[in-house]
Amino acid sequence: MESDGDLLLKLATHWKQRKPYNVPALGDILDSYVRQNVKPAKKGSPVVEAWNKVVPAVMNEFCRVESFQGGILKVSVSEPTYRFQMEMLKKELIESIETEVGGKVKIRDIRFV
Numbered sequence: 001m002e003s004d005g006d007l008l009l010k011l012a013t014h015w016k017q018r019k020p021y022n023v024p025a026l027g028d029i030l031d032s033y034v035r036q037n038v039k040p041a042k043k044g045s046p047v048v049e050a051w052n053k054v055v056p057a058v059m060n061e062f063c064r065v066e067s068f069q070g071g072i073l074k075v076s077v078s079e080p081t082y083r084f085q086m087e088m089l090k091k092e093l094i095e096s097i098e099t100e101v102g103g104k105v106k107i108r109d110i111r112f113v
Contacts, residue, residue, distance in 0.1 A: 027078075047105055054100055059082060063082065066113065073097075076112075083112045094110060
């Protein structure tokens with residue numbers, strides 16, 4: 001049988017123990033929101049097909065073409081480091097995609113969101 005002192009010690013230490021919170025990361029919440037609410041570009045679009053050929057498969061894991069309207073290609077990028085790399089290569093990406101499409105489409109800008 002436990003003494004009163006041992007019981008009080010157990011209660012005191014139990015009270016002070018904090019249970020960890022299970023809070024999801026903000027990036028995970030935003031990523032799931034975008035995936036549920038943003039419609040991806042059509043798979044048969046020549047710009048999307050050209051994007052998939054020009055951009056390496058490793059990068060396609062983190063980047064997804066969202067839309068192409070009015071000469072502006074919107075690409076969702078999940079990682080900030082990859083977004084920075086894509087921004088630095090924007091001019092080359094535009095030239096490569098236009099070459100891949102064969103001059104049928106003019107891309108004015110790529111916006112990474």
